[in-house]
Amino acid sequence: MSGFEVGPEARVPSPGYRSTIRLREIRVDALIGVYDREREDRQPVVLEVEIVSHTGLQATATDKIEHTFCYATICKHVVQLVEQSHFYTLEALTYAVCRLVVMDHGAPMVKVTVHKPHALCNGIPSVTMECTPATFQPPIQTQHLPAEPQEHHNGICTAMLAMGSNLGDRLGHMHSALRLLEGTSGVRVVRTSRMFQSAPAYVKEQDMFLNAVCEIEFQEPEGCGPTWLLGLCKQLERTLGRTEGAIRNGPRPIDLDILYYLTPKGKHVVMSSDELSVPHKAMAERSFVLLPLMDLGPDTRHPVLNRSTADMVELLVQGTEGVVDIDAVLTFPYSDPTSRMMATGSCTLLMGVLNHTPDSFSDGGIDRDLSEAVARGVAMLEHGADIVDIGGQSTRPGAKCVGLEEELARVVPVVVGLRECCPSAFISVDTSSAEVARQCLQAGASMLNDVTAGVCDPGILKVAAEHQVPIVLMHSRGTPETMADLQDYNDLLPQVVKELRARVEAALEAGIYSWNIVLDPGIGFAKNMDQNMELLRQLPKLKQQLAPYPVLLGTSRKRFIGTITHVERPEERLMVTVASCVAGVAAGIDLLRVHDVQQMKQATLMADAIYR
Numbered sequence: 001m002s003g004f005e006v007g008p009e010a011r012v013p014s015p016g017y018r019s020t021i022r023l024r025e026i027r028v029d030a031l032i033g034v035y036d037r038e039r040e041d042r043q044p045v046v047l048e049v050e051i052v053s054h055t056g057l058q059a060t061a062t063d064k065i066e067h068t069f070c071y072a073t074i075c076k077h078v079v080q081l082v083e084q085s086h087f088y089t090l091e092a093l094t095y096a097v098c099r100l101v102v103m104d105h106g107a108p109m110v111k112v113t114v115h116k117p118h119a120l121c122n123g124i125p126s127v128t129m130e131c132t133p134a135t136f137q138p139p140i141q142t143q144h145l146p147a148e149p150q151e152h153h154n155g156i157c158t159a160m161l162a163m164g165s166n167l168g169d170r171l172g173h174m175h176s177a178l179r180l181l182e183g184t185s186g187v188r189v190v191r192t193s194r195m196f197q198s199a200p201a202y203v204k205e206q207d208m209f210l211n212a213v214c215e216i217e218f219q220e221p222e223g224c225g226p227t228w229l230l231g232l233c234k235q236l237e238r239t240l241g242r243t244e245g246a247i248r249n250g251p252r253p254i255d256l257d258i259l260y261y262l263t264p265k266g267k268h269v270v271m272s273s274d275e276l277s278v279p280h281k282a283m284a285e286r287s288f289v290l291l292p293l294m295d296l297g298p299d300t301r302h303p304v305l306n307r308s309t310a311d312m313v314e315l316l317v318q319g320t321e322g323v324v325d326i327d328a329v330l331t332f333p334y335s336d337p338t339s340r341m342m343a344t345g346s347c348t349l350l351m352g353v354l355n356h357t358p359d360s361f362s363d364g365g366i367d368r369d370l371s372e373a374v375a376r377g378v379a380m381l382e383h384g385a386d387i388v389d390i391g392g393q394s395t396r397p398g399a400k401c402v403g404l405e406e407e408l409a410r411v412v413p414v415v416v417g418l419r420e421c422c423p424s425a426f427i428s429v430d431t432s433s434a435e436v437a438r439q440c441l442q443a444g445a446s447m448l449n450d451v452t453a454g455v456c457d458p459g460i461l462k463v464a465a466e467h468q469v470p471i472v473l474m475h476s477r478g479t480p481e482t483m484a485d486l487q488d489y490n491d492l493l494p495q496v497v498k499e500l501r502a503r504v505e506a507a508l509e510a511g512i513y514s515w516n517i518v519l520d521p522g523i524g525f526a527k528n529m530d531q532n533m534e535l536l537r538q539l540p541k542l543k544q545q546l547a548p549y550p551v552l553l554g555t556s557r558k559r560f561i562g563t564i565t566h567v568e569r570p571e572e573r574l575m576v577t578v579a580s581c582v583a584g585v586a587a588g589i590d591l592l593r594v595h596d597v598q599q600m601k602q603a604t605l606m607a608d609a610i611y612r
Helices: 071-084 090-104 169-184 226-239 285-296 309-316 370-380 403-420 436-442 459-467 491-510 529-537 539-544 559-565 572-585 597-611
Strands: 019-032 043-051 110-115 126-131 156-165 188-192 196-197 209-219 256-260 326-331 341-344 351-355 387-391 427-430 447-450 471-474 517-520 591-594
Touching: 019 090, 019 591, 043 071, 043 090, 071 090, 090 126, 090 226, 126 427, 126 559, 156 169, 156 226, 156 285, 169 209, 169 226, 196 471, 196 539, 209 285, 226 256, 256 285, 256 572, 285 309, 285 326, 326 370, 351 370, 370 387, 370 403, 387 403, 403 427, 403 436, 427 436, 436 447, 436 459, 459 471, 459 491, 471 491, 491 517, 491 529, 491 539, 529 539, 529 559, 529 572, 559 572, 572 591, 572 597, 591 597
Parallel strands: 351 387, 351 591, 387 427, 427 447, 447 471, 471 517
Antiparallel strands: 019 043, 043 110, 110 126, 156 209, 156 256, 188 209, 196 209, 196 326, 326 341
16 A cells, blocks of 8 residues: 545544545555456556545544544455455456445445556556445345246256446456356357447436347256356356446446246246246347347247247337337447447448558559558548558469568558557458467557458467457458469359358357458459459348348459459549449448548448438
């Protein structure tokens, strides 16, 4: 402890007077964080504790006066708690300190702030909580009364869990909940929905929520049924800082609800009690539950209502109750936790192409030095690019691999420079190398774009999973040197979809969550001019068959559109690029990868106004 302050008013209690004891800058080294790299060594945290009473307090350095608070003892116990515990989140640590001061030392009210000076750039630096004894009252116990007798069997059960967060580091809490589920013995996260951001329902005066649904498989303890899973969910909520006695439907760091519970024989469990209802009794009125659930199966039928998820969504949309503003979002690290979401679907997003190479087909060699490359990236952001995609390896047909060291030397300095100039920018790296991806993410990149979808170097999928960043999986065959010889398709669209779906499965198996996957049909890669045109004509069907994943389209300045329009110079293909991109907007494409950001921003604004 480096310092404390005892409020002078604490020594002069009087009726109706608000008395305080403030303990400032309690510095402790602690193990805290969800990520493995955060738990290798202790890191400093700084605590501020304020004990508040409306009835008058006395503060002393000893315990000899009755009805006093010994600040020395409180500080000692707080330090011991923090040093001896291994917290995953600041919320959990803050809650534990509040509980200690209130329950063990009798404080009528306490306000605790915990600062984490070395917080990761995708985390939050501090958390504040106010608690009273009512905060820690145990919930009322109710008798478990299922609606109908259920027969349970040992074996693998399945459940659908709704996840939500709107307090603190929302994205961090969602990731932490999944990591804790995966770390529970016998539990496996099978798949997740996309991530959604929604306006609050019921209690309106609170921040926006992040929502998702995950499917899990687990070994059910004999004779326990859904109550065991409920207990696990409550335990994880407490670990991540959710307090008992909070406002119903109010702000929370994490919320886990059981939607469906299936026995090893695939039979839905139906039960109802004061403690738990399965299926969740309010799910049919909640768009922030049903839309994520749609991602995991629109045809899944509610065992009581006998309606599919798609039917429930349609009924909800026809009415008004339960419908809140909601968007699917891409989520990024390396920016402010309150603004690192990017909605997909409501408008077309632009990814600016920044090739720092001497031989790219369109803009190779345009930047003679690092400062010019960074300046071009800054200009793209100023002109309306949502993402800047930096590449150091040309992927034009026939291009040769430059090697790891050369690619790193080209890309990493640009990532560092652009991050320094634009701290909140969304920066993607166009690479098929796991090592390039790893070093660029450590340097400040926040997204990956792999034209081989992990085929060239499967390790890139693990890198994306470890860093929890979005990754574009593009359809291609072979390498830039060989792809021109791999253009044989029996049925183009179904084969492209099938091969992309296989890469999605590989990504999920590597631990990438569904909300971090973007798909690209690979226009110009292992496809001739006629095949490129066929894919463009079938974009609406392609988009539908790749659902629910966002789709990126990259036609900018490519050779086939120059061939069709007789425009030889790539930099002069702006107007024909616009035409192909507007077709993408009309088909519902989510992202466009373009060279001419300023002009394409104008075109997409108009196209969005027509088609969205």
